Amino acid sequence: VAHAGDRYFAYQAMCPHMEVPLEEGFYDASVITCHQHLWQWDVRTGAPVGLAEAPLERYELLEEEGVLYVVPASALAQAPLFTGIGPTTLEAIARLARRETFDGGTVLYRPGDPANDLCVLESGRVQFTIGHDGRTSPAGFSLQSGEVFGWNALLEDQPVRIATATCLERSTVLMIGGRELVRLFEEDPGAGYLVMRRLASLITHHLTPAGAR
Ligand code: FES
Structure with missing residues (x-):
């Protein structure tokens, strides 16, 4: 450094x-x-x-309360959602990110929670369930490091979470404010277009039954 x-x-x-x-x-x-x-x-x-x-x-470097963290190259640069984005915008995204670590079993959010942050899983595993209380069922996928979740933080008409996200093991997540990210994409519309296109195909991929892909 x-x-x-x-x-x-x-x-x-x-x-x-x-x-x-x-x-x-x-x-x-x-x-x-x-x-x-x-x-x-x-x-x-x-x-x-x-x-x-x-x-x-x-x-990339992240600064939190006077401490600098070196972001592993795989976290943002290799996130499928950000593939093809130029280094300047990628750096700006890294500066927006807050790095947080959670123990296994931690619930990151539940249906109805405000959808403020887009999340990039840096390490660990996160599982999703849909439904409320005793009527939950697995949403059909859990994520590995480098994958992105909490997409509705980027959508204006989806202000709350629609699933439960739970850490299956100790996990580190980069939390990126959705509004700040959208503002950044307004300054780099090319990157914004790429991300929104990927977002559409990621959502389609996760909502399509495995046998129909
Ligand atoms: S210039 Fe660094 S090892 Fe040769």
Whole structure:
């Protein structure tokens, strides 16, 4: 993790040339230099500078109450809903996300709860049931890490949850405010169009009986 004036940036720890830790190299607040063969990278983009022949892999950072967390690349970048979205918008989404960890058995929401957040499962498993009280039944799917749920946070006419989401094991979830996300997509309509198209096919996929897919 490198500090560059007003922001922090996170990159792979080892040089992409050979297995040399970049923390042993040089850094002048704008360029990262590997001390071994002097490959260099722009700290704001990870793009190669001068001799370097490969970029650095960059990771999103989340800041919560003064603590920085490096977001595993799989959490947002590999979420099917966000596939194909440019790095700038993906970074903006990462900045909106709150990272929360729940014990197994925790109910994340029930029918009727406000649908404020879109959720990305970073690790663990979450199961869904539909119905109320003693008349619940499995909604037919549980999610694995990297998958997205709580989609109705993005829909204006669906202000409440319609299922129960329960952690089957200790799970970490990125919670992204639906309204803030929609506002962000208004600034990047191309990304918004992609996400809404994916959202439609994700909902169709989960609502279609397995034998009919
Ligand atoms: S090992 Fe880093 S530049 Fe060669």
